[in-house]
Amino acid sequence: MVVFEQSLFLVGSNLTPVSQRIGEFVNFLTKWQPLTKTKGVVVSEKPKVSGKDYSDAQQNFQNLFLKKNWGDGLFMAMPSKDRVDWVLTGTDRNRDEPVVGNGKITPKGGILTMEVLATNLAMAGGRPEYLPVLEAYFKQNTGESSTSSGSCHGLIVNGPIAKQIRMARKFGLLGPDPNHPANGAIGRAIRLVFMNVGGCVAGLGTIAQFGEARHVGIVIAEDEDNLPKGWDPFNTEYYGVIKGTNTVTVINPSSIRSFTHRGNGDEPSPAIEAIEGLRRGANTFKQVSYRTAPPSMVAMNAFMLYSSFTCGVLADIFQTKKFVKDTLASFCFAPIDEFQDATEFLRLLESQKKSTKDFPARTQLIPNPQQSIMLICAGGDHPSRGMCIPASRATKTVEITLPKSWDDLLAQAVKDLGPLPEEY
């Protein structure tokens, strides 16, 4: 690879360096040789640490792993045999089995077996009952983009497992919460896998400019117990899964944005208050793309998170999710003077032999609200706020497989952490 400064790749750049370094292109095509000369599996060695006591060994482990780029900068738990074996009680699968297919996680291509997955979950401070969620996640996502956009990872859990393993579904949904530790550990383990196994380390295997929310990603569970009557859970609505099935849906968030849903409190009626709340929500995820003419938000799906309290109010006024989504979509429009001078749009018009006169004064951006807007019931029971995950998409949903010892694992969790927390 011939590497140049970023400035070479910008509009109007000076291309002299390309001419000056043509010899490197020739060299890579005629002389360069790779380091590896043999095929087959390269087995990773097990690292060793020592210390005058356990605390000392723990610090030595932390230092060693960070030097090897195995970690996220925060303190980790040592992946000792005892700990990893304990985490592996969360599956009935063979520890050496790849999680899915050949197990390779892009871009580096390290092989993710159940043991390697348990190792990373152990390092993240996870418990065995989180392992089935992670297995379901990596069954459908074997790598992530290493581009500058750097979206974080995310998933939505549906089904009773969310409550059983203490996932946050209400206040403090995005953490941290000592009473609902699962979200953070699961999200952290996913990130560790992408870095340790997939090689997505900042500056080495990814050029994510900001790496937003990457420590634990966006790991949420739907507050299914408190959905309004007649509203299906997300996995049933989108994937036709039977209600009450434990599933993981992988999402690819680009960012997360909070918005004020509730107004002043002196609106003429609850309906107007709700409509204006939806307008504020729509403004949060509205994004105009000029890749089509007219502009649209095609492929710019959004997740809208509303608490069960707000969902109840919306259900009282709009009845169905469909009506809520149609109303949200109605607020996503672009007036023509917002885009009529955009270079990309003008080029499209030229290629289609059209002019701006062919377009209405206002263009609706979402042609299919039912597919593009995904309503999730989650967050603290309070009317004030909503949360938007814009420009995201959900891929598919995978059913979670539980080990035979599931009830024992949950019983142990009660011994270790106390009874399930009160929901708030």
Add this chain to the structure above:
Amino acid sequence: MRKQRSEKKNEGITRREFLKDVGLAVGGATVGYIGILSACSVGTEQPKTATNNVPNTATTPVITPVTTPVTTPPVTKVVEPTNPPAAVDLELFNPAGNQEITQFFAPRLSTLEGKTVAFLACDSVKWQPHRIFPVIMDELKKLYPTIKFLPMDQFPESTTISDDATIKIVAEKKPDAVITGSAG
């Protein structure tokens, strides 16, 4: 207390090295040993001296200091062991997983004279391949007058350049080499 620490050199890699060898092994995990030694030395106790100073007058007797001898126990010289056993010694699991090499890079060409080089772009304008690729072609042509090119508009662009369908198109056109760019 003294500590001795030995550790292997950090084996981190540069981005350039990583990008060249993506998909290949980047060395196995390096086993690093960190041993910590501690030792205490025992010294000899000094004799204790008691004094009582009083001004010297004609009627005041002079009191001379009295030294009380102290028996010194025999000193045993402690030799520090070179590698004393650590209290905690653990083997950990490797979080990076194994890697499998299934395919080598294509062999290099002995010369570019008379060869055909294809150009693939992940985006035809964004990172300036529409300007950079012609410069590369011009310079190569100066060095190898009989070189031939398959320009980027003969292939799909964007993220599809790594798809099987694109690879099939490239293979059908049978270039001797491919240059892809520009990374974003």
